[in-house]
Amino acid sequence: MAERRPLIARRLRPGHWVAVDVFAAVALAAGFSVPAVLAPESAGVPPFVAAPVIALACLPTAVRRRWPVPVCAAVLVAAVIAPFAGWQEAFVPLAVALHAVALLRARRTAVTALVAALAVTAAGAAIGAPSWTEAASVCGFAWLLLGLAWTIGLAVREQRAYAAQAVARSAQAAATAERLRVAREVHDVVAHSMGLISMRAGIANHVAATHPEEAGEALSIIEETSRKALTDLRGLLGLLRDIPEDRDDGAPRMVDRLRELVAAIPDGHVRVELDVEPGLALGGEAALVVHRLVQESLTNVLRHAGPARCRVTVVTRARREVVEVVVEVVDDGRGGAPRTGGHGLAGLEERVTLHGGTFSAGPEPGGGFAVRARLPLPSGSGSGSGSGEDDR
Known part of the structure; x- marks a missing residue:
């Protein structure tokens, strides 16, 4: 069975996300501007009034990842003006800008932006809607969209922070395990050899005067043990340098x-x-x-x-x-x-x-x-x- 490859094999770079945001901003501006230009009678205002407000609300979202708070502020200003220009859908680009604030900024800043967006949207619905029933309906839908965009941005931010902490903990655990492994290797190599050398040196010192041949034998064993210890230590150093050990x-x-x-x-x-x-x-x-x-x-x-x-x-x-x-x-x-x-x-x-x-x-x-x-x-x-x- 052939291996299934993901739709996007490589991770998107910051430049790729900027291109996506630019495309989305232009698409939003065009999507809301065309009806306002082709059917100005439905809004009750001339097209040259609605189009600049739509552009002010939609186009800044192209750089929302670079300057999330200024972009959100600009879209909020456009959302305040939008009801007077006959445009009732300003909450859509506002949700896009709010998502970036929740994703990239601290929680306090994100909460402040959410409260401001909800207040501006409620005021715009009250001004632009012909009745309280329609205003409540528009406001409820706008709040739902804003809350969903904000929650998704905050959730992704928290998930990224948790993943970074998990990677840090994993790296720390791996470093600790490696230190313990090296400590075990050094202890096993050095302790055994030094124990034998100490024992043989004691024997040689004890019999040096009365049995020089035994002292010589002990010194020979000390020499051999030292050489083996050096060989083991070289192997351990090779292991630390990522040289495979047989x-x-x-x-x-x-x-x-x-x-x-x-x-x-x-x-x-x-x-x-x-x-x-x-x-x-x-x-x-x-x-x-x-x-x-x-x-x-x-x-x-x-x-x-x-x-x-x-x-x-x-x-x-x-x-x-x-x-x-x-x-x-x-x-x-x-x-x-x-x-x-x-x-x-x-x-x-x-x-x-x-x-x-x-x-x-x-x-x-x-x-x-x-x-x-x-x-x-x-x-x-x-x-x-x-x-x-x-x-x-």
């Missing part, structure tokens, strides 16, 4: 990164067991979220758990016809409530929530601390089989 790592790349994280843990401090489902294939944002989950969780284990054992599990499970990747990082260290003032767990929860998953972190009943997360995967992702139905 996040479609696939199974081997993600598993290798998890193994690198585990291998960087100091020996004898925390024993980490890595359990990744065989054949697990994750790419794109899901792989990044899993990597950051494990990275931040291991950093917290190093900082707060003390000497402990830690188990990292990454598997897929089918749950209500949705395949999820389940990440668990559980240690048997000191545990306790999450530390206040940090941003690591809060950033993890934001990442998982933005990905449509669930996140929990807290002390275990038997001691230790656990971080658990579930991330829904697109159809066709994962290992292809999963670990069966999970009703937990």
Whole structure:
């Protein structure tokens, strides 16, 4: 089916609206002047009296968007003179001018213009109509037209203001979300690397005098960790410069990164067991979220758990016809409530929530601390089989 294009594909520019107003003003002037010239006996006044009044009322509306208040004032003057010239339809160009005031000026100015227009129209109907019945009929119709034009102009003005506020709020929300995303990336990259460097530096300082070979090994690991941190920071800076980052790592790349994280843990401090489902294939944002989950969780284990054992599990499970990747990082260290003032767990929860998953972190009943997360995967992702139905 062919795509339907709008009648006006491009947004009209100010010059286009001026052309529309000029055409409308000339059409109004011609439409009211021709009957006054061809049938002057119906108005009871000569054509040279009615035609200038009609021109004064209609032609200024051509520039109503540029000078709405002066144009409305000029049309009001013409509307005051119109009954004496035998012209009873001055409320039509007055409605056009009133619409521009309501659309482009403050509400107080628009209300003042509306009251003046209603008063002038009522006076003109009373002067020009042969009877009170006809005057009431003409006045009611004129007031209806004036009120409708004024209401439409005010409604469009309010709608534009609301749309501008919505765009500003949306831009502010997008900027806030971007700042939070950058903050999460910086925290995850810097905190983990600095935690490992601090741990290894402490070990090197402690054994420098008695076991220089261990101190040298620790310094080598510090050097390697620093280089990886610099690489991650360069990738983050590239992301901020809108350089696309290759996040479609696939199974081997993600598993290798998890193994690198585990291998960087100091020996004898925390024993980490890595359990990744065989054949697990994750790419794109899901792989990044899993990597950051494990990275931040291991950093917290190093900082707060003390000497402990830690188990990292990454598997897929089918749950209500949705395949999820389940990440668990559980240690048997000191545990306790999450530390206040940090941003690591809060950033993890934001990442998982933005990905449509669930996140929990807290002390275990038997001691230790656990971080658990579930991330829904697109159809066709994962290992292809999963670990069966999970009703937990």
